Amino acid sequence: MTLPLALTGLFWLGAALLSLGLARRAALWRQGRDAQVAWSGLFAIPKRYFVDLHHVVARDPFIARAHVAVAGGAIAVLALAAANYGLMLYLPALDVLMLLAAVMMFAGALLVRSRRQSPPPRLSKGAWNRLPKSLLLFAVGAGLAAVLALSGDALGSAAKLLALLALAGLTLGGAELALGIGLGGPMKHAVAGLLHLAFHPRQERFSGNKRSTDLKPLDLDANDFGVEKPVDFAWNRLLSFDACVQCGKCEAACPAYAAGQPLNPKKLIQDMVTGLASGDGQGYAGNPHPGQALRGGDAQQPILGGLLAEDTLWSCTTCRACVQECPMLIEHVDTVVSLRRHVTLTRGTVPNKGAEALANLRDTDTVGGYPLAARYHWAVDLNVPVLLPGEHADWLLLAGEGAFDMRYQRALRALVQVLKAAGLKIAVLGEAEPDCGDLARRLGDEATFQQLADKMMSTLRHYHFEHIVTPDPHLFHCLANEYPALGGNYRIQHHSQVIAELLDKRQLPLKADAETTTITYHDPCYLARYNGETDAPRRVFKGIGIKVVEMERAGMKSRCCGWGGGASFTDIPGERRIPDMRMDDVRATGAGTVAVACPNCTAMLEGVVGERAEVVELAELVAARLVKA
Incomplete structure (x- = not known):
């Protein structure tokens, strides 16, 4: 058999295995609830991939370059192989293009490999450490195949050996994709991730309203009480869990994880993947929920008490730092709240002062019972x-x-x-x-x-x-x-x-001789990440002659104060308190004053004991500079 025919057979074998694997994975997704989706979302994948997804990936220039090279090269190789060998065109011009794409993919795979040689602790290992080798094998195999097709008989007796090497590289490297989706390997994210972009649970992310959430009102009259089992999620949300690349950017951003509380948002998503496939969880090779052992689960069994410990669920501050950092656009916080809904509505077991706060709200319309x-x-x-x-x-x-x-x-x-x-x-x-x-x-x-x-x-x-x-x-x-x-x-x-x-309109009578001072500013999560407003407070400070020294985690990357999501009421213990960590961020700037723009942030930062910066509300700073009537 000639090399072109072997490549044709290998291409269609891989396509068949990929299709079977996708069908198997889709059967797992379809265990979930029905969801209304627009099939036109498939046509929006290129824009969402190159614009929305890469807008997040580009925050890390190194991995952005690696991803463009390896993913772009791989997609080009597969597309050209489909045309030239799948359709049996055997055109030299397409082989030239395939060679260039293989070189591009090889360069990207080398970058991925270099990242894995001294990886940040947030990256999962295990099968993910195998991925750079598989990518390199596939790129080498595709490049050799293109060279052999272009060289004809010029390589003489070496051609047969090189052909075997090319087929071996394509087979071993291609198996990562062809088998990965069906077996739940790392490359399942390539297919699941693209479909996730098409059928994302919160389509508003791709329109003007990027600050919405997917917390749709429950139909309580229809006994819709949130999520108890993995199959209670909508099918496209189960799909979204499979898009996770275990990069751990959510883990690095999570205040609860940094505080040593039993929550790792990356592990949370992988817990849902484990439950989706009814696995034992032992294949996970990343950092666990602090203080928690690996757990298994079943798609038809309750998540709480099985896949997740109760304290893991209540550690989340809903600050949305995980969502902000996720390059695959996964919605961790909505997942947490969906699970909380079932626990609260059916069992009412909210820990510590959370239950008291809810009772006060029902009885008095105030959290504190006033x-x-x-x-x-x-x-x-x-x-x-x-x-x-x-x-x-x-x-x-x-x-x-x-x-x-x-x-x-x-x-x-x-x-x-x-x-x-x-x-x-x-x-x-x-x-x-x-x-x-x-x-x-x-x-x-x-x-x-x-x-x-x-x-x-x-x-x-x-x-x-x-x-x-x-x-x-x-x-x-x-x-x-x-x-x-x-x-x-x-x-x-x-x-x-x-x-x-x-x-801006000069409607405020300000003192002309107000002393210029230096402060730092703490961005509230629900103003910055939830509503994209980081500019207005800084315009206020500039307008009243105050210089802001920014914390390392400021703006959309601001560290949570620890109040949100009821965390100050559920009060799950960790190694440190989140507001103490935030005050450390303040101290690192050298500023003696931290400005806040939220009553909850004020309370949490004021509650830090020991020597700390003065906490001042934004309006107080402005009022101090008014000309007194």
Whole structure:
């Protein structure tokens, strides 16, 4: 048999094995719930791959270059092999192109190999250490095959040996892909990852609303109580788990993992893969959940108590650092909340003070169990009108849960001073303001969230206002991004955005001789990562003559304060406290003051014991620079 015919046979054998493997994997995905998908997403794969996915990959220039070379070269080799040998064209021009693509792939594989020689600790090992060798073998085999096809009889007696080497390289290297999808090897991500881009559970990522979440309201009347077993996930979410490349970027970004709490987001996704395939988990060769042994699971069995320990589930702060860093665009946080929903709604077993907080929300509409009439006691001497039903205000201030905290009341008073100094007509709801439901939703109590959201929307319908302003990023996110699914659409801004606009328009009377100071700034997760707002606070600081020394983890990479997702209530122990680690980040800048723009961040950083930087709210800094009337 001549080499071209052997290559044709090898190509179709590989295609058949790949198809069988894909069918086997697809059968595992189809165990999940139905999901509405648009098949047109298949045509969007190139754009989502080269733009959306590579936008994340490009944050690491080295691996971006390696990925472009090895993946681009491999795709080109396969496409050219399909045309030239699969269709039996045997055109020399295509062999030339295949040789160039093989060289490109070989260069990329060498880069991948060099990364594996001194790997960062976040990378999984095991079968993933084999991958560079398989890629090199395939590239060498493809290159040799192209050279032999172009050389004709010029190589003489060496041609037969080289042909055998080419076929061996293509066979051994190609087996990684052809068999990997069906056997669950590393290269399953190549197929699953592309399909994941087409059928992503949160299609809004690829449109204008990249800051949404996939926490769709549950149909509680239809007994939809979240996810208990792997098969309770939608099939396209099971597919998304298989897209994971175990790079560990989520692991390196996770505050809970850094604190030694029993959560590793990479391992969490691999736990779901293990459950999907009903495995024993022993094939995982990455870092575990701290303090936890490897576990197996079954697609039809409960995840909690099997694949996952209870404390792992409650360690997540929902800060979304994992989602922000994932090059495969996997949604870890939505997975966690889906699991919490089932536990909370069916068993009600939320650890530590989490259950108490939920009970308070149900009984009093406040997390701390305070009387609603006390929410605006701090404003009694500020002449802020309480809006009555039917009345109108330009700006409605929603203070949120922070209004009950004596420390944060200073920040709220400063905010009122700033807004009034700018001439804004503001009003509050007084005791009519309920909780927005953010904490209830993150702790999995979707029933209480929907009740609180309905109460908030029903309340707001009785008032007339142009805008809503709030200093609470969690309340801001709920009303801006989660209430629309329930029928509530509001023009709401975070107070940093409003103050930045006022400074831009020179509506604030500032002292001309204010001393220039240096601070650092802590970006709240629900303002930065959830809503993409990192610029407005910095515009405020610049506008009032304050220089910001940035922490290493700032902006979209900011480290969580440790409050989000109810973590300050579930309080799962670790080796360190997350706010202590964040204060270490502050100390590393040398700044004596850290500015915050969230009541929860204020409380967490103020709670750090020992010598630390002064914690000052953004509005307080602005108020201190106002010309006093």
